Amino acid sequence: MNAAVDFPLTRPELAFTASGDSLVRRTVLPNGLRILSEHMPGARSATIGYWVAVGSRDELAATDTRAATYGSTHFLEHLLFKGTTKRSALDIAVAFDAVGGEHNALTAKEHTCYYAKVRDRDLPMAVEVITDMLTSSLLDPVEFENERGVILEELAMMDDDPGDVANERFFEGVLGEHPLGRPIGGRPQSILDVSREAVLEHYRANYRASDVVVTAAGAVDHDTLVAQVSAALALAGWPADAVAAPVERRVLAPATIIGGPSLSVVHRPIEQVHLQIGGEGLIAGDSRRFAMSMLNSILGGGMSSRLFQEIREKRGLAYSVYSFAGTYSDAGVFGLAAACSTAKAGTVAELMLAELHGVAERGVSDDELARALGQLSGASALALEDSDSRMSRLGRAELTLGEFIDLDESIRRLQLVSRDDVQHLAQFLTAQPITVSAVGAVDEDAFAPIIAGVR
Structure with missing residues (x-):
């Protein structure tokens, strides 16, 4: 490949060979979910990620009709591991531990990603479990309160790291009141204040097929992956043949920044x-x-x-x-x-x-x-x-x-x-x-x- 390859949201299928003779393929399902894969010759494992186009910058302040959702994105990252209509938190952990796989998630300022690395033979399991987590999380009230404590401990741990604190203050100073200036994990007070109802609303508003991108690399066959993801979505009540356009990408244009303290x-x-x-x-x-x-x-x-x-x-x-x-x-x-x-x-x-x-x-x-x-x-x-x-x-x-x-x-x-x-x-x-x-x-x-x- 000698030039960049565009990814139009309206193009349902795309395939090309990248450097190193890896095959990259992309499919946009009718429901707007996008699936991309890169086959790596000789690989015996695969890494898969489910990306959601929502980050900490997308959280909202309280209004007369809506509770604040500050901290909800990171809260959801934790809660999706706490059980679904089909699996308990232990079931999710055992599914990956039993095959020697790795699974985790990350919250960023403009996206969230749930990912796993497994042997090629275990990729169907990873697809099934992560799809279930993403689509069918219970957000159980008891687990919600338990996880509130866990997140507060995580924030306390980060506050004990002077490098992390300096970085948070730096972003606040450079970006001021811009949403990118807020800490990704929320602040202790926002975690204490946010309600389960607010997090649930954030989940329903942003975890939809049209917001999701599935990417996989390694020992992966694209057609098989598309079939597996489509089947898992259908089981969760997100049929792949439902009609919806992928969510529009963020506009790449500079915002007017009014910085904070110098x-x-x-x-x-x-x-x-x-x-x-x-x-x-x-x-x-x-x-x-x-x-x-x-x-x-x-x-x-x-x-x-x-x-x-x-x-x-x-x-x-x-x-x-x-x-x-x-x-x-x-x-x-x-x-x-x-x-x-x-x-x-x-x-x-x-x-x-x-x-x-x-x-x-x-x-x-x-x-x-x-x-x-x-x-x-x-x-x-x-x-x-x-x-x-x-x-x-x-x-x-x-x-x-x-x-x-x-x-x-x-x-x-x-x-x-x-x-x-x-x-x-x-x-x-x-x-x-x-x-x-x-x-x-x-x-x-x-x-x-x-x-x-x-x-």
Whole structure:
């Protein structure tokens, strides 16, 4: 394959060969559910994911006629494992444990995914069980209250991780009141407040055939998979021949962002300060996203990166230091992160920002560009040795971009990125308002030079 393949929502069947001679097929059922598979020659296992086009950003505030649904998406991720009209929570767990399979779920800001990895012979079981979970969850009142406690413990665990706290504060600072700025798992108070009725309404409104995408990679036959999914849906009362159009994808266009606090310091009596500094980035469909990958690699993507070499190797100021980027349909973030001693926090923050400004002002070298290309090409190839990565790639392609880009095409687009592209992107990023988040035994004064515009 030499170019991206579009995934029109109105096209019922599609098949093509991707890099490495893997066969990719796509079927849109009459009820709007989409099924995609990638056959990997020689594989003896398969990974399957059921994606729902709803994330934490889609939760709603309370109105006169509706209760708030904040925290409902993550709540549902837990509850769907707690039993259906046919299976208890133990039955679901035993089904996968008995075959040595793996099963789990994840909630993100723009989607939810329930997935499993099993031997090829056990894929029919995975289809049957996950379909049952997705379509026929009881949301039992007793289990609901039990799981409320479990989720509160999960949030408490995350709150004990200073890196997680710094990241949540960073997103809140960069994205402000935009729904993407809210924490994925909800806040303790929203979990305490949300009712079973509100979560049930969220389930009914968003868990429909037209919202669901099934992706599988590995030892999978597409026609068999389509037949298995269709049969499981029919048993659940979601007949595959019902007529409905797939839910429209999110519009890939930048939103107007009004950021939150430029500086957020959470005082904790811990040994290190966990820092994140940055601002708005790119949306998922931005043509500069390949330049972003190159910039991210050069700045903080490995042991040869600028941040690692300057802050850890040359100065010994931190053990962990890196850069990161997050892209969504209408907003994005770009940040620099480190963990260091309290006394060094202000210096490390200034040095990290100086490295980004250095790229904006002086650009990057040919050697850095070549090294980034090699790192990204190799890492992408290695990741695709695993069926989990290929299953996820299909899901993201279908839900977000509406196009499939294979390894060869990805590398070709990375090769087109020039030194000027990287420098211009850095200039764009440094022109955005700066947000600093820090967790540790540090005062706000340590970051005053950055907030004042001095680096």
